[in-house]
Amino acid sequence: MFQKFLNLPRLHKRLISVMADVIALSFALWASFALRLDQWPWVPNLDTLLVCGLTVVFTVALFVRLGLYRAVVRYLSDKAFGTVVLGVACSALALIFLGFWFEVAVPRSVPVIYAALAFIFVAGSRMSIRMIVSRPRRHNKERVIIVGAGETGLQLCQALQQGTEFHPVAFISFNSGNHKALINDLPVYDIDYIETAVELRRAERLLLALDADSGVDRRRLLRQLEPLSVPVQTVPSMSELVAGQKRINDIRDLEIEDLLGRDPVRPDNAQVAESLYGKSVLVTGAGGSIGSELCRQILQHRPRVLVLFEQCEFSLYNIERELQAINEIECLDVKIHALLGNVAHRRRCEAVMKAFEVNTVYHAAAYKHVPLVEHNVIEGVQNNVFGTWHAAEAAIACGVERFVLISTDKAVRPTNVMGASKRMAELVLQGLAQRQSDTVFSMVRFGNVLGSSGSVVPLFRDQIRDGGPVTVTHPDIIRYFMTIPEASQLVLQAGSMGQGGEVFVLDMGEPVKIVDLARKMIHLMGLDEKDENNPDGDIEIVFSGLRPGEKLYEELLIGDDPQGTAHPRIMMAREVSLPWRELEAFLAEFTQASHNFDCDAVVTLLKKAKTAYTPSSDMADLVWCHGADIDVSDSSKVVHLNS
Template sequence: MFGDFPTSLMVLRRLAALLVDLLAAAAAFLAAYAIVHGYPQFTYVPGIYQKTGAFTAISGACILFFGVDRASWRYASIPDLVALLKASVAAVIIYLLAAFLVSRGDNVPRSVPILTLLFLVGFLCAIRLAYRIVIDGGWDMGLIPGISRPGKGRRNVILIGLSHGAESYIRAAKRISKDIFIAGIIDETELNRSRLIQGVKIVGGLDQLPKFCERCRLHGNQIDELIVTEHMPSRKRLSDIVEAATTVGVRVTRIPEVTSTSSITSNFLLEPKPIELGDLLGRPEVTADVGGVSHLIEGQVVLATGAGGSIGSELCRQIAMLKPRQLIITDSSEHNIYMLDKELRNDHPDLPIITRIVNVRDVYRVDAVFEEFKPHVVFHAAALKHVPLVEYNICEGIKTNVLGTRNVANAALQTGASTFVMISTDKAVNPTNVMGATKRAAEAYCQTLDLEDRKTSFKTVRFGNVLGSNGSVVPRFQEQIAAGGPVTVTHPNIVRFFMTIPEAVRLVLNATAHGQRDHVQRGKIMVLDMGKPVRIVDLAERMIQLAGYKPRADIEIVFTGLRPGEKLYEELFDPSEVQDGRTGDGYVVASPRIIDKAILNRTLAALELAVEAENDAEALALLSKIVPEYQSAEGSGLEAEFAEES
């Protein structure tokens, strides 16, 4: 019995709505006669009440036929208005035809049908408008929209960008949340100035933001939040918005990008997301056609090392969407690999996922995993990457970055993998620190195998710093800002290439797939195009602004000086590396110096003995033979904060 309650309630609501519409039809018919004949003379028209009943019955039939009764009054829209208009016109025409057939139109003045139609459409629309005003709280604004009635006890926001998203947000805020007060809309288009959208006024361009916020404050309506509703604003535009909002002490968020109409809900729109640091890089997002990578991944057994790290985990997420036959995720961190395993199994329940704890320095463990699963495609992301930390733990860096890469590459070769992809770094170019030198040595080993073996393709992809990756400058800055500052930067002119994690991974996959498809020459390295480098101090300023503070006013920025082995700028290419030009797909193909395999293997064997003996000096000397451009930093034992991007 209780299961039918919602259905019964729905029927009652439709009957009540139909009854109100029928009363509106009767009122429209009588009002037309009252206008023509006057009051109370129209009540003496022969058969006036019979005529009213007939018209009301005809109107009810037309309302049912055109589905006017099924439309929601709260969400009345243009299609509903069209149906209402059709029903009204049909009712008047049918009544006229019936009147002429029955009584040749006696006592039906020519103006009555026209007036009846106007009144009927007007009454039906007015009823729905009044209902929306009552339900949506449309009366809740003062004489000056967005200014005269302060939103005390509510979240007072201003939107920037007149768009469908802005209009949808306003509708959703009025219908669902009484805790949101929309004070106005910022828009740069001159033609939109002073217009009203859903009762909210467009107050001008971004330059008017300080003045508008001051006016709101004087009226007791302090603005708390600026929500970006512009459609796909550029990173430069977002930077300008954040900077302008910071000057008036307003935090900035943005409505989510709607990629599918099925994801559009009022609650979805009312949950704006924060502006991410990656949105403010000051350059267009580097995109890549990941769909074109499917031939590399789909139906293949794929293995990833370092899968629990920042790059490795995002790499596995994107690989999982490309439908591999089996995905083997490995990492030396139990916690990281467990968290990734749980996430992937939840998001891709039909994907066979194998999880193994593997330290790439353990050659026997690496060989055992490769022999068991024989992967077709291998992504090698395992590495020690924190520059100062590796500088103080030289042998450990060599064990993971050089010997670990050798172990994984040899295992891929022995088990017949078709593709091996190594993730490298711009710090491998003219390295001045141990981490960069170890990554260049690993590049050299993969190059040597790529030139020698024709069955397995060894690809190296080199890129710069990744925003928000583990051990990077971003978490450090966040900690310093949360503590109230100061934010420490080594030098005012230090610059780095930056990418977001999704950007980096998309381009890794894209570059690898293109290298396979286009038969890129052996021994080459693919370098991702990351645009212009970003000043670290600019990065610090943007992070302070995103936190809602003013740089150098609320949070100080302190310069601590360059650390041993640290450059003012990083390079993507060594001058000796021949560049084969830009591919147009987001990366450049380069030809680094090749090392003789016999010499390389002898040096690696000696290097292995040196690190087993924990002989840092001997290990550095041997590393310099593999990477002669490496200049060992003096004073590497000095204490320094692990604050810069690694």
């Protein structure tokens, strides 16, 4: 029956509201006279009945004028109740005026009693309807506790109460003085009582809504939340809300970078801006995870021209569309050019750099997935070594001022082809820095990037959502981690600091044990690990064994004596370099071996080239292992990638 009423057309609902108010106001008038005159039952005379009738008509007309009947009852706000107060006050005044006009005795206390009763009946009926309508919807909503009792938490609570997914049941405060208080009619618990709050309020999810200036140690907080085995999610940051990029109720998965155990790297924006503002900047691999974030941050420093160089058409299309939108919305007035191309094609690189008079190159193009490069040795070397060499030679020929290589911690004492090829790329740039001085070459080396293509974090998240198992290669494997914005900031910082041939590394704090990261993600997504001690758990962790070329731990430095820089969190490695003549000879041999598709020769050269390459497994190139007896050394089959 009630649902049929809710499904009525708006006009019918408004007419019912008007009739309900007419009855409520009439009863309020009768009751106010009866109470004042103490006559039960009280029967009005014709004059009094006329005054009361006109008062009701005037009041309803006033409610119509004030828009009370346009308000949707289930979403009534404080303003609507203010409208009722105003209307009832005017109605009481109208009663006094009409009584005086028609010379009807209206005791002085009657308008006061009438106003009180009219407000109770008119506002109370609407409040009752709102509660009845909201209650079934509330039962279908997920019960959540908001961690954070500040302005952000209150805004989130109000937004969720109007939504259809979540029902806030309590707040968690970091101020013990707020314990057992009420905020927005919801109980507040001190953080030390969060386990009690979750059990007592039957919470199914925790939502982090921390104010920017709350000073809460997020890592310590997450360590407190992890044992609860309740899903933990967060709301957008204040900067995203102010920029209009997100809404307060845009709930998202917890950012795992909170578990890194260190503060993010802060760049010297003034120095970076000076090196980019008004310049022509080219980013290779612009569609990749690092390359695209580099483009976003470079764009904010307002270069004159930003050239996006990428061989994947779809990735290039996506990043160009995004950057053009940002450029237009924020009125940055940067000329953005999206170009398809392969960094291994030197003439293409040179033509692009000349056409747009490039001042700075950020070289992010690379094959970086260890097992894939291990299975495709020649392509990995062609892209990582020759791609870097040819792009760097093109930069020299075009008078580019700065060339920054994005390297990796896997280049330190590499055990795989990917790491060895990146170390070889570093040696090439170090040699070119010695050969000439017009173009400043520098390299920046960092660990695994959270959220990048191939990163374990999105992989683990997908595996957990699919019900597991979560695959970890080895129980003792550890890695350094940083966020994509951090990595990009470091690259920009290094690009502005380089003087020629430096290898910059970041003080990344303590490395993270991968199996511990997997367990944290399982717990913070509200699930239990399934193991021998807990056979009824939700998600099992399976150890799949080290992959070809993979090692248990990564390093950032070859030597043990890093040199400090102007940035407290950025160090400069003291690395072995080779003279250009020796490098040139190696590159010639690499060229021949690559043209012959001789994987054994390539691996041998990587060992001889002082990269410190020590393979951890046998040759894993898929084509080589399945067709090693095929002769492709004939000169007619040689593909010259230098052209």
